[in-house]
């Protein structure tokens with residue numbers, strides 16, 4: 321029995337020395353010290369011993385158990401330390417290592433200003449809507465009270481896809497679509513691309529952007545138009561901004577006006593930006609023509625409305641002092657980077 325105990329002690333020692341992970345260590349614990357383990361197996365035979373031998377063997381067995389336990393816990397501590405060291409090695413971060421530069425994109429100047437415009441009108445309760453760029457003549461011209469003979473209908477000005485379909489020349493057709501679709505009160509702006517057969521030069525592009533505005537309700541007057549546009553000008557150019565109306569003609573409004581803002585570079589004195597005028601034209605506007613309301617199924621005796629339309633490129637160019645419209649479409653990064661923070 322003594323030999324068996326010594327053999328267990330020896331085997332346990334060797335096995336523990338070889339043991340490389342916690343799971344194996346646990347298995348060894350069960351194998352040597354468990355209820356059905358080797359040591360217990362030997363102790364069960366104690367009954368067969370003589371009365372003198374029993375305490376001697378008992379003591380030896382206890383010593384062997386104590387020794388295995390000590391070795392187990394030593395090995396466990398060693399394995400834990402090893403695991404920690406490995407984790408530290410694997411998760412090491414070199415804080416002096418060079419980082420990867422992240423380059424953030426920026427908004428295009430047209431988008432920057434359009435976002436501002438949307439923000440201003442949404443603050444006044446306008447919805448932002450859109451319409452198709454490939455548009456029926458009936459929406460682009462007929463419904464807007466544009467006479468058959470009007471020069472803007474000419475192929476020289478308008479891209480025709482078919483006799484009855486064009487690339488919209490203005491965002492105004494969205495007015496007709498809105499009034500056909502929904503009942504007053506209507507309060508919307510409609511930004512988007514428009515197309516005309518212009519040749520490209522410093523101030524012309526066959527593709528440009530407009531923002532349309534439309535309000536229809538009972539009792540809407542020119543004073544409401546003026547109030548809305550004044551709030552818009554102050555929102556875009558600052559609290560000191562002033563506007564003026566000049567009489568004009570558009571087929572779809574009556575009366576019609578062109579609206580100027582006092583030159584923000586010279587405060588009305590006259591400078592290069594405003595070409596000595598002191599004022600800068602920013603949009604066209606007016607009271608929705610009764611024929612347009614009628615065309616859309618809205619009774620002009622019950623309802624009235626105002627509308628306006630602005631050219632986004634011109635506003636952006638003046639705001640940033642850009643003197644060539646082509647810069648807005650060429651997407652040269654050296655130009656665009658000037659607008660990203």
Ligand code: DAH
Pocket residue numbers: 489490491492532533570572573603604605606627628629630
């Ligand atoms: N559609 C006009 C244009 O392209 C701009 C415009 C003027 C729109 C007056 C309007 C308006 O809604 O009331 O020149």
